[in-house]
Amino acid sequence: MTTLTIPDHLLALDARDPLAHKRGAFHLPRGVVYLDGNSLGALPRGVPERLARAAQTEWGEALIRSWTAGADAGQDWMALPDRVAAKIARLIGARPHEVAVGDSTSVNTFKVLVAALGVAQPGRRVILTDADNFPTDLYVAQGLNALLGGTLELRRVPADDIEAHLTEDVAALLLTQVDYRTGRKLDLEAITAQARAQGIVTVWDLAHSAGAFPVDLSGAGADFAVGCGYKFLNGGPGAPAFLYAAERHHAAAPVAISGWMGHADPFEMARDFTPAPGARRFVAGTPMVLSLSALDEALDVFADVDLDALRAKSLSLTDTFIDLMEPLAARFPLTLVTPREHARRGSQVSYRHPQAREVMTDLIQAGIIGDYRTPDILRFGFTPLYHSHADVWQAARGVQAVLEARA
Incomplete structure (x- = not known):
């Protein structure tokens, strides 16, 4: 045409x-009008070259030295999750030390639900959610309940009825800001304020928000959040996900998957877990260098936006x-x-x-x-x-x- x-x-x-x-x-x-970036973002032009450099130079030539080589210039693999986290933080209204990058959205949902329940008011055992929430969020909550012996209740109500169900037995509120089917956007600020007024910990899924429009988690007073790296952030298929944990919860929130890369000093090889400062404690395993490199490069497109x-x-x-x-x-x-x-x-x-x-x-x-x-x-x-x-x-x-x- x-x-x-x-x-x-x-x-x-x-x-x-x-x-x-x-x-x-x-x-x-x-010859294509691509309208599926809310499922898989288009390829940023700088990513193939960045992947080639990560594979051929950083891995192929420097080999294991790349874990620490370039540390003075902030180019080492060890700090790659933190560099990516800082770029995402600007897009979601967070501070860099409140964001952790790695694993999938599903795994991160498990982590933040455990963290949320760990800082919830004693005696509360209900996870409140939208009845039509994205299936993986519901599955993770169901799996966590099974792991805890069925001691929780996953209460699913229509999105329009959320406010009426913010009752004193609710420990955590699990919501996706933008409905994956209809594109309906919930009022994150208002709902968070209503939940906090009732002593409820909030967990937001930003899979269809981050990179599509501004999000202000800190301004809203949100407690925890998760998000996807391969939709509007354009990090490529299966790109690492991210999680947000408000600084006020870092000391008390339990780390469900306490892996060595979330340790304060991973190479000390201590036999007991001491969490790293900030949200880095939620980074469980070895950084996925190739996929993180692609996401890191993709996020540079947002630098001046x-x-x-x-x-x-x-x-x-x-x-x-x-x-x-x-x-x-x-x-x-x-x-x-x-x-x-x-x-x-x-x-x-x-x-x-x-x-x-x-x-x-x-x-x-x-x-x-x-x-x-x-x-x-x-x-x-x-x-x-x-x-x-x-x-x-x-x-x-x-x-x-x-x-x-x-x-």
Whole structure:
């Protein structure tokens, strides 16, 4: 589709986009409008070279010396998790020593749930969560309860009813800020304040938040959080995840997986665990150097990004898509399930369609790559760093073509 078909007002939005130059920092295949960065971010152009250097020079030539070589310049492998943590901290409103990087989101969820229960008020045994929370969060809580002999209660209630269930028996509140299916965004600040007023420890999943819009965990008074490295942070498939632990909990929160890399002095090889200062105590095993190197390089794309501008563009992109899709929703069985209100929307737009799986298959074959979520969700993710309003136009026209062909 040529740019001549794109409305002038959308071209004007792209012309004055303060983040437009960031598109060049990513490898985006020709002939594709990629709207699945909320599941796997696009490849930052600097990552292949960084991986080659990590493999060929740091591993191949320096060998084991790379664990400490370059320590004076902050380039050693041992400190790599801390360097990545500092870059993520700016994006989520945290201080570097409150963030730990490594393992998966699921493993980190286990760690912070144990930590949260360890600092919760005595006698409270309920983990409160959204009934439609992301499955892994629910599975981890179920597994932890089984490990503790069924002494906990996982109480699942509709997201709209969370406030009414912030009762004195709740130890921890486990919520995902942005719903993975609908893109609905919860009010992290307000809910955290309500929970803290009832003495409840908060655990937030930022998998669809970090890198998509500004998050202020410290300002909100959040206790713990987890997040993903391979969605909006663009760290690559299976990139290491992160966790956040507010400084006020570092001394009292138990470390569920007390591995040697979370020790205050790993190479002392002491027989008893002494936690490292800060959130580093939650880094259990040897840093995953290659994947951490990719994530480290990917995060450099954010170094000069104004996060408020990131949010403004995200809302503009999603507003445009909703507006362009509105005539199609009048003609076809499409139902918008993403909130129109800016305060309640993440960086994706989702629709229900009775043949959602088949429609998405057709869209992907046509070069419009979104994704499908059971039972009937068409999900389109918008990444402000590399999407344009022209992309949004082409995506909407692609959806129109597929729906008309199926009709």
